[in-house]
Amino acid sequence: MGVGVRRSAFFTVLAAATVAAGGSVTTSAASAADGPTPPPCPTALGTPSQAVNVAATVASGGAATITAQPATTQQGSLRYHFAFGDGSTADQTSPTVVHHYGYNGSLGLQVTVSGAGDASMTSATCMVFVDGVKNSVHRYAGDDRYLTSAAVSQWVWADASGDTTQRRQAKSVVLASGAGFADALAGVPLAEYRQGPLLLSEPATLTKTTENEIKRILPRGSTVYLLGGTSALAPAVESQLVLDGYTVTRYGGADRYKTAMQIATKGLDNPASVIVATGTGFADALAAGPVATSDDFTVDGKPAAIILSDGIVFPDAETAQYVRSRFVPSSSLTSPEPKGVMAIGGPAYCAVTYAAAPISGKCDAKGMSLLGDHGLNIANDYHGHFYFAVIGGNRYRTAAEVAYYTHHNVSADPALNTPFSDRFGLASGTDFPDALTGGAAMATLHSPILLTARDYFPDGTADALSHGFKPTSGPTYEADIFGGPAAIAPELEQQLHGIYG
Structure with a gap:
């Protein structure tokens, strides 16, 4: 995916996800001005288009926190596209989305942020490990x-x-x-x-x-x-x-x-x-x-x-x-x-x-x-x-x-x-x-x-x-x-x- 560059205000986007028992996931994204930068963790994976810090920490029972920090030079209103790794997506103007995973596994979550009406965008990818769904079937997958x-x-x-x-x-x-x-x-x-x-x-x-x-x-x-x-x-x-x-x-x-x-x-x-x-x-x-x-x-x-x-x-x-x-x-x-x-x-x-x-x-x-x-x-x-x-x-x-x-x-x-x-x-x-x-x-x-x-x-x-x-x-x-x-x-x-x- 190419990254369009616009010489304008620079900002950092953070993406976070929490997986609770039962497979419920809350994913959010916000500008750096909304809070401190989440710390990196050993599961950083990055993104194909930019050198971006993407991280995931998993607690017992499947409680996971995912963070992504893609940077871009967009300005104006933003759109957030969430690809959850299980074949489902969400495309919206709100930086927060609730998603329910129906199975356990390690899944590639991708957050793409773009300026409204602009083709330029940036993406962040992270692995979400879901371990709260009560079954013995696990899927390990990403979008490619x-x-x-x-x-x-x-x-x-x-x-x-x-x-x-x-x-x-x-x-x-x-x-x-x-x-x-x-x-x-x-x-x-x-x-x-x-x-x-x-x-x-x-x-x-x-x-x-x-x-x-x-x-x-x-x-x-x-x-x-x-x-x-x-x-x-x-x-x-x-x-x-x-x-x-x-x-x-x-x-x-x-x-x-x-x-x-x-x-x-x-x-x-x-x-x-x-x-x-x-x-x-x-x-x-x-x-x-x-x-x-x-x-x-x-x-x-x-x-x-x-x-x-x-x-x-x-x-x-x-x-x-x-x-x-x-x-x-x-x-x-x-x-x-x-x-x-x-x-x-x-x-x-x-x-x-x-x-x-x-x-x-x-x-x-x-x-x-x-x-x-x-x-x-x-x-x-x-x-x-x-x-x-x-x-x-x-x-x-x-x-x-x-x-x-x-x-x-x-x-x-x-x-x-x-x-x-x-x-x-x-x-x-x-x-x-x-x-x-x-x-x-x-x-x-x-x-x-x-x-x-x-x-x-x-x-x-x-x-x-x-x-x-x-x-x-x-x-x-x-x-x-x-x-x-x-x-x-x-x-x-x-x-x-x-x-x-």
Whole structure:
């Protein structure tokens, strides 16, 4: 958003919000002349258009105070536009608005102030953490993918200087392009291994909200890992991080396959296990993220690497050999011995099968997917070496089967599964950003992620919700939604409230 400049009286705008138990929020904005400037707090996020102090403090029970201090050179009467992060907005001349949040979560609140009849404006953004609504469904969202990634990070990771919450202390950040998924597919286990969030940036410049979130959680001198070459994240992104006081390490090969190999060999220090997913799409690889960090695939503290196939084959002999080297000999395969190699989805199964032992004819990935229409889990023994595969009839069924397989004593029939985890994530299966950053959070929490369409739960996801994750006499469930109402409709959220609320 551009900022128009008018050479006139300078004033500062303050925005504040208080969240009470029950989810009621009072948000206000006032000129500096109306009172003292609110003090900054560790959750400052800033604004894309100006260097503005935006802050949020959260008390027990969900009572939060949000402050924003955008400056502009407007004069005359003002208009205030409030975007609450849950898909609702208010546009008015009054600086005060009362808003009710219907669910818990970390949400990107944006206040935009403009002069009446004038296009020039200034914006302030802050995270509101709502924790007073009585349900077990949480949504982590902002008005775009960058704000959503910051909201997810805000939920999991503590302030760099330490705070009184139970959030984790970050030791690094993994940064990927928000414009394309190719180089980010293998990044989730790296974020877990290096102990930090996976955040998104615009390719050409470091997104301001992302920069401020990095500053919030990461001490100067720490490392930020960039995924992909300079076409994914330009040199200007790296330069800004260096100016901010961080060490930058880039893993970027000639293509997505080489980038994944660099992450495996350099970023993850050559782990003993690998998860294979096709690199021609994003869904299977995103479902693989939490699997890679599970106990079954973590050896000596190293999660499994995500290696990409080029559809039903590997892109080169080096990648195929790397996967072969991780097969577990059948003579030493005993539970709970690490599984070594798992293929996720029909194309990856074909690629691993070719790598295990050349076969005559063509491995039919589509046929394998049809076989797995209701979930297919395979353990193959080729020449004394085992590998495993999880296949579904589509991305939603595959993601559900992956969750069953790695977090539960699995049965191919979802109806035979019983509750096994106290939380799961839910993200869009039609676009990558929210599932990528949400999947990294789920990997850190060692919990699975499911995928869904925006307006309905596809069969595989619906089966998981009605059987594998349905509360009975087992644990209390937490459903974590990643992305705003444009990604996952409010109606689906209400359905989850009916199950888990």
